[in-house]
Amino acid sequence: MTALHPPPAVRPMPLDVLVEVLERPISDEQAAVVTAPLEAGVVVAGAGSGKTATMVARVVWLVGSGLVTPDQVLGLTFTTKAADELAVRVRHGLRRLRAAGLQPDTPSTGRSDVPLPPDVTSLEPTVSTYHAYAARLVRDHALRLGREPGARLVTPATSWQLAARAVGSYDGPMEAVTWAESTVVQAVLALAGDLSEHLVGGQEVLDVGAWLQKTAAATRKLQGPAKKVLALQEAREQLLPVVERYAALKRERELLDFGDVVALAAELARTCPQVREVERATSRVVLLDEYQDTGAAQEVLLSSLFGDGHPVTAVGDPCQSIYGWRGASAGTLRRFPSAYAAARSTPRTLSTTYRSGGRLLRLANLVSDELRTEGVRVPRLAPAPGREDDGQVRCALLADVDTEARWVADQVVAGLAALPAEEGRYWARAAVLCRKRSMFPRLRAAFDELDVPVEVVGLGGLLAVPEVADLRATLQVLDDPTADAAVLRLLTGPRWRLGPRDLAALGRRARQLVRGGTAAPDDPVEAVVLGVDESQVGSLVDALDDLPPSGDRDPLSSEGRRRLETLRDELRALRRRIDQPLPDLVADVERTLGLDVEVSARPGTTDPASARADLDAFADAAAQFAGDTAQDGAGEAVLSAFLAHLSAAEDEEHGLDTGAVSGADTVKLMTVHAAKGLEWPVVAVPGLSRSTGTGAAVFPAKPVASTSWTANFRLLPFPLRGDRTELPALSGLEPEDLKAHTEANAARDAREERRLAYVAVTRAEQLLLCSGYHWGEGAGVVGPSVFLHEARQACEDGAGEVDVWEDEPLEDNPVVGSGRTAAWPSPAPPAGPAVQAAARRVREIMAELASGPLGGNGTAGAATLSTATLSTAAIDRATLDAAALDAAAFDAAALDAAALDAAALDAAALDAAALDPAAREVVDRWDDDLRRLAEEAARRRSRRTTALLPPVLSVTGLVELQRDRAALARSLLRPLPRPPSPVTRRGTAFHAWLESTVFGQPQLLDPDDLPGAADQGAAVDDDLQLLQDAFRSSSWWGRQPQEIEVPFEMEVEGLLVRGRIDAVFADDDGGWDVVDWKTGRQPSGEGARAAAVQLAAYRLAWHQLTGAPLERVRAAFFYVRTGATVRPADLLDTTGLRALVAGVPTLDP
Structure with a gap:
């Protein structure tokens, strides 16, 4: 705790002196706040x-x-x-x-x-x-409540794991809980969070239930809505033991979530x-x-x-x-x-805003008019002096949602072109803020058509990206044998393009498998007589794995069967590898689907690394989830929990996280919720449409799930909430009582949407684009929302211009009628025709092989299999020209050996009698090559190899030398690039935060003096924020190091060892404390002994750098996540480090 210092004598600082010190003006409003009494x-x-x-x-x-x-x-x-x-x-x-x-x-x-x-x-x-x-x-004070002060903060990933375990292991009454398990897991987390947030317990929830029962008994006649309220309360009460079980699982592991803290x-x-x-x-x-x-x-x-x-x-x-x-x-x-x-x-x-120009504020004030009358007085926004006429609002009402997306992209491009040049930033000066993530794919496609780089912010938005959606669907099929929706996405997607006839045949096969191969009865009476279990439904996953038999009356087309068999074989191969770590499984699925190749081969792609940015972001999410669950000891069933976590991120429009807004020069595509606190010169707010009939509202939106406790069992009853005086009250269960409550809650939802619209329109500095449309994807026409009408009114009052305002259409919906399609995978690049021609020739050869003794009848086809067939001359070299096989469009992984089933090319298939002598000679040469390769592999396996240490070794190399000499030898003999690691990037980001923010030294220019300072500091991911919060709560917070990031080189037994010390603190007794910040888990056993070598090296390096006696130099690891400072005993001295590097690592056969 920081010691208190008595303040100097009280003499108020004159404002003009304060202005001179800060070198910025202070308005009268600001002065009143600055100089307010204590x-x-x-x-x-x-x-x-x-x-x-x-x-x-x-x-x-x-x-x-x-x-x-x-x-x-x-x-x-x-x-x-x-x-x-x-x-x-x-x-x-x-x-x-x-x-x-x-x-x-x-x-x-x-x-x-x-x-x-x-x-x-x-x-x-x-x-x-x-x-x-x-x-x-x-x-600091947990012991006062009988709690352990060392409890760790649980990650969202582990919360999902523990809640799923609590739900799966509960065997108490749940007859009122009729939802899917994933929905129940969400409900447990939501209810547990609400109980903590509003400081109430399960008994209070039961008391509300007792009041409802008493009120129901006094109600004249319970109608449907009232009965629903009672049923939802019963389900809520039945969840309480599961919530308690979830809390117990956290206590057993000494974990706390944010609500608990x-x-x-x-x-x-x-x-x-x-x-x-x-x-x-x-x-x-x-x-x-x-x-x-x-x-x-x-x-x-x-x-x-x-x-x-x-x-x-x-x-x-x-x-x-x-x-x-x-x-x-x-x-x-x-x-x-x-x-x-x-x-x-x-x-x-x-009330004076320094962000937006005065013309933009006309719309902002119009949107907030209804809000400023609620509770505390809120003044209208006023522009900064001299900016009264700055900025522009441009609005449009387009015919359909596709036209709107193109309009938004065009306007953003034009708006950025009109801005003054800014070094290092062009596209990053614009953002598109959406009310719903379902808008992302169409808008992204519109920007892609213009070759504009776009970044989708947040996990929930990432799931709408086509390649990520395919990757997720495959994971769902691997995890859940009933994931029919995911199978349908794959089968009907652009990769497989299965036709309606084949889909229908697959559905019939699924129903047959329910009855053990007998067609399920269509007549419900017959089903009852036969005793068919209504809970049994045909699974397309099972049908795909057990396709209908082929024959004269094959229900599948030949091409359909080929595609289904290929997909089936892919999934079978992946299932055999499903027990690998989640990040590896995700990478395996990506390679199997060839997604990395497809995104790199998109037309207009010039940077393959940027093209696969969304795949990398998804892989990072998987790695973080897996790492978090392993960290907190809840690592089983990781795939199932990860998929449930993704579903929640997709379902919640406000998102489980806001996502990290990177510093990349890209247009940001994100939700309005995620944009709070941010600003851009150009901002677009599309989708300002609402339903006028059967069409779906966009902005203002209707909640995905009801926000009233009377219609959503996940919510805590309003009478128990801390803000209950602000919420609609339920006076009884009579129809008029429930109607009044529903209407009041709808008005509350509308106010929430208006506040969200206000946040959206106040993000812009120079240009605000507002748009809507008449026709969406639904059958009904939509129209301009109240917010778009207000934008038009503001434009007509001088805020900007109405670019387009289409009249209400009378014809049918062009979006539905056009049968909108997407090119995924991408059309073939320039190499495509050559590759396709080669593929056709390979299939022809395989067909000729199949017509031989094992694939057809007799040897009729053997005579045609000649030297010319097998010769490389038969496949025109121009067809397989190296230039045609562009590396960006053709990945060796796409022709992985696993894709060529060994059984299909079995040696027995090439009957010697079916080959002419010349062809036989070709095959013999192949066999000879295979023998030579096998012999070389055997020789390599039999050799014992000695690895020589390089003349320069990092401190990490020293640690590896102590931990696993054989592994170090392998890495020295066969160096491989390390896969990208979110954990490593998180550690790097944490160290950068310490250096620049916590231990930052005075600079020539301060961060807030730099151009665009308001945009700096990209939001960190949730786990990085947890690390930063943990450091702020540690004993190291507030201490100033003597040195940070100290590079060194020192000689150990003829070897040059290089490293960088995180921080060095001066002790009160004149000694030194060398500290290394650790963002990962604390090792134990041999791992801890190996890690101690790092501190030994740092300690010796500081001794050599400063001449300080070695016994006066202490060393410690600080494990940020747990708050533990670890000082290993018996650190190696100079002699010990010399002995360590003297041994030569070897690689055993």
Whole structure:
């Protein structure tokens, strides 16, 4: 814990001095926030209004005025990216304050020759995420609640695993739970999360059920809707033991999820006065960013710690409260004065936006008109001085969804071309924000037609990419014998293109297999008489594995049978390898399907690495999921859990994660939820259509699942939620009661959609594109939504222009009538005709072979199999010209030996009697070559090989030498490229974060001074954020190393060893502490002993670099994920390292 320093004398810093220190102007609104008294208060900050800059100025002013020291300031926000940005900018401001050498309230200029005390200005505030802060409280005080402080934070992957195990192992009553197992797993996680989020237990849920039963007994006549409410409550109650089992599985493994951490922290804050006293004394000033997104448990935690008028400033915007699905409520800002005993009930405001031009704000204010009247007062956004006429809104209503996609792509390209040039960024200055991920494929295809690089952000969006969808479907077929939908995707997709007749024949075969080969009865009466189990349905997966017999009355076409047999054989081969690790299985499926070849061969592809970016992203997701489950000890049934996780990511439109927005120069295609907090010069918001009949609404959208507890068993009853005063109340079960509740909830959903639209339209800096369409993919016509009408109104009022506005059509839907198709796999590249001709010739030869003694009748076909047939001259060399077989379009993996079934080319098939002498000679040469190859392989296997160590070896090589000398020998003799590893990239990203953000040194240019600083710092993946949060909660947080990333070279027994030390800290006793940050798992046994060699090398290197006595140099690993600092005993000294490298590794046969 940071020691408290008494603040210097209180003398308010003049604002002009603050402006000079920060080198940026401060508006009157910002000045009111910056110089506010030390009391609880609310700041309503509009989109792009400079709230981060204002919070930085507030901290600098408080320190410069002598009101607090930097270490007495606590700042909390939601994302690691936001926390890092705030921390860096606060440090930058305090450095400027220190450099200015100010003494508060000096007459006239405010300057003095006497600087602020260095022990004050060199301190730093605590800036963290809400979750990291809660985790630190739990770790420091868990014993007060009888909990272990070393519990680890569970990953989402492991949560899925444990919940699935709880569901699968439960044998209690579940007759009211009639949904699929994957849906039940989602329900368990949702209900468990809600119970933690709202600080209630299972008994309260049962109490609601008792009230419903009592109300039902008093109801005149229970009708269908009321009975549904009761049935859903019964299902909810039957899930409670499964939720408890899930909690028990976490306790057994000493795991906590985010909900557990916040709930425990809230309990500490409510029940332990000592915790409250320590936190209030440590954090004399508290800044709460994005407060409108806090949940009920976070609100209880913070108000319990810092209520009663403590100087807390809550900053937020109720118009941007878009996380109601996870417990956030726009009413938190309204409730703040009473929850924190604030002396001032009227919020201060920041209404001038520095992001968007004035013309764009006309639409933003129009969209938010209905929202500003809810709860706390929200002012209209105003442009920065001089930007009143900046920006443009362009809207369009197109005939159909395909035309809209092309319009969006064209407009984005034109909009970017009109912007001033910016070095290093062109396409990355634009984003397309969608309400639904189902819009992604069509929009992406439109950009692909223009050769515009597009990046799909987030796992859920990735699943809509065609090649990823095929990969996922194959995994589903391997995992689930009833995955008929996945089989149909494969069979009807562009790769296999199975016709309706063959599909129907396969379906009949599936029904036959249910009856053991006898056709299932079509007559339901006959089915009852025969005792057919209604739960038994024909599986296309089984039918594919057991195709109908061929013959004179073959129900399959010859080509259909060939394709089905090929797919069947592929799946059988993959099933034999299904027990390999999940990342390897995903790579195996990709190779088997030839997806890497197909994406590289797309027309217009110039960079194969970029072409397979989506496949790589999916592989990373699989690797992360597998690594997380192994890390937390829940690794069985990984494939099933991974597929269930993907289904949830696809089902939830707001997504399980927002995805990482990379720094690549690509147009970003993402959901509106994922775009919150980001900005671009050009933003497109398509799909502003709603249903006017039977068509499907897009934006505003109807929820995929009901958001009311009366219609969704996954949800906690509203009366138990912490924000229940903001939610529709259910007064009874009479029809009018349920109708009123349903209508109130629909109005709540509409407000949520409007807040989402407001977030979307306030992301743009210069150009905002809004569009909709009449015809979608459904049978009914859709039309412009209320948001598109508002965009048109704003354009007509001077915000921009209406580019196209098609009249409502009368003809049939052109999208449905056109039978929209997609070219996947891609059309053949220039090499295609040559490869296809060669393939035809190979099939002809195989047909001739098949007509011989084993494939046909007698030897009638043998006479035609001559030297010419087998000779390479028979296949025109031009056909197989090297230029025709372009490497990008032809991968050796596509002709893997497994694809050529050995049985089909068995030696017995080439009967010597069926070959003429010349042909026999060709075959003999083949046999001779095979013998020579086999003999060479045998000789290689029999040799014992000595591997010489290279003259330069990395520290990693030293560790491998200790761990497995034979493995090191193999890598030295046969070096192979290492496969890309998400774990390695995550470790690299974590080290970069430490170097640049945590231990960053003063630079000539600070990050926030660079062009485009608002766009920097791509969002990290969830696991990286967990690592960062864990480090912030560790004992190493706040310590400043003497050196970081220290490169070294040292000689050991004639060998040059190279490495890089992560960090070196100076000990209080004059010694040194060499530390290596570890983001992976802590090894044990031999693995731990091998890892210790790394520290031994670092320790010896620092000794040689500085001349410090070796016994005064300590060394440690810090395992970030678990918070464990490990100091191995008996580290090797100089003699030990020399002995290690003296041995020569050998490779045994």
